[in-house]
Amino acid sequence: MTSSHFSGGHRPAYLVSVGRAVGRREVPNDELARLCGIPAPAILALTGIRSRSYAPFEETEDLGVRATEDLLSRLPPGEGAPGILLLATTTPASHIPATAMRLHRRIFPKGGPPAVDVGGSCAAFMTGLFTARSLVASGAFENVLLVNAEKKTDHLCPVHAPETALLFGDGASAAWISARPPAGRTVLRLSRLRIGSDGTGAPLVTYAPDPASGRKILRLDGGGLFRAAVRTLSRELDRLMEEEALSPEDVGLLFLHQANRRIVHGISKRLRIPQERVPLTLPVHGNTSSASLGITLGEFFEREGAFPREPLLLGAIGGGLTWGVGRLDPVSS
Numbered sequence: 424m425t426s427s428h429f430s431g432g433h434r435p436a437y438l439v440s441v442g443r444a445v446g447r448r449e450v451p452n453d454e455l456a457r458l459c460g461i462p463a464p465a466i467l468a469l470t471g472i473r474s475r476s477y478a479p480f481e482e483t484e485d486l487g488v489r490a491t492e493d494l495l496s497r498l499p500p501g502e503g504a505p506g507i508l509l510l511a512t513t514t515p516a517s518h519i520p521a522t523a524m525r526l527h528r529r530i531f532p533k534g535g536p537p538a539v540d541v542g543g544s545c546a547a548f549m550t551g552l553f554t555a556r557s558l559v560a561s562g563a564f565e566n567v568l569l570v571n572a573e574k575k576t577d578h579l580c581p582v583h584a585p586e587t588a589l590l591f592g593d594g595a596s597a598a599w600i601s602a603r604p605p606a607g608r609t610v611l612r613l614s615r616l617r618i619g620s621d622g623t624g625a626p627l628v629t630y631a632p633d634p635a636s637g638r639k640i641l642r643l644d645g646g647g648l649f650r651a652a653v654r655t656l657s658r659e660l661d662r663l664m665e666e667e668a669l670s671p672e673d674v675g676l677l678f679l680h681q682a683n684r685r686i687v688h689g690i691s692k693r694l695r696i697p698q699e700r701v702p703l704t705l706p707v708h709g710n711t712s713s714a715s716l717g718i719t720l721g722e723f724f725e726r727e728g729a730f731p732r733e734p735l736l737l738g739a740i741g742g743g744l745t746w747g748v749g750r751l752d753p754v755s756s
Contacts, residue, residue: 436559438611442494443721446478446593459585471684475592475709486595487572494597506564508538511547546739547713549747555600569598573712592709596717616749628742657693671695675733681705681715
């Protein structure tokens with residue numbers, strides 16, 4: 424059984440800007456090839472990744488702090504304070520206290536807004552965006568700070584689980600969602616968002632003990648996950664395009680969770696959206712889990728006038744299975 428929900432509301436909500444941070448150490452395919460025994464060219468062919476961003480000396484919250492500082496430096500004057508902090512991670516440094524509170528004490532040392540963790544696995548940028556839009560649309564808050572921070576490299580083993588070690592990197596994104604578009608800026612109106620889930624896909628992504636150390640390492644069913652990801656996101660995005668009366672030619676850009684290149688290209692091919700309209704950060708940062716969609720959007724927010732006038736589509740899928748899709752419209756004020 425699958426379930427999904429649409430985020431509507433009364434007030435419009437806007438994605439004003441996105442900050443980002445990635446691990447400072449680049450790990451190329453040649454380095455992993457020596458550990459896992461898979462040749463570097465084969466790694467590139469399997470994943471579309473040339474190098475990954477590792478953060479060996481930082482915790483999840485440190486990446487979140489850097490991404491938030493990057494975001495705040497990009498916001499226009501007068502944006503005010505966030506009404507709530509939402510934090511999403513699949514790799515918490517601790518469960519108690521919650522990662523949202525670990526981040527809260529760093530960003531707001533003298534006290535600040537409420538802070539809560541939200542879930543959604545690798546789709547948590549979309550579930551977080553869905554939650555933020557709902558909070559803004561309902562009138563509960565004027566501004567929401569959404570942070571996705573991930574340090575998957577603590578849960579990898581290139582010897583006993585190369586299928587995940589080849590993919591993942593470390594990174595974070597921080598998004599500002601507001602009821603008011605700032606003057607003189609191009610922002611993205613959150614026009615339509617949907618999230619969904621299918622618990623029958625739970626066995627596709629799991630943790631298992633490392634045979635050597637006993638620590639928990641990430642395992643995935645690569646073939647099953649590929650088929651489920653392409654099938655599910657293609658279906659959900661196609662449904663969204665039909666509801667919004669959008670043809671492939673009407674879509675300015677398609678932003679997808681940077682899982683691996685075969686999944687990204689498989690979805691774009693099914694939707695008949697050319698690959699040149701599907702931005703990639705995967706080749707240089709790897710799969711940064713729930714932060715990857717925000718990191719990819721963040722690159723576009725850095726470039727003046729980078730967004731096309733046409734609608735943007737977003738899609739992400741994660742373990743569970745969980746997913747989210749959305750339409751965002753560039754708005755200049």
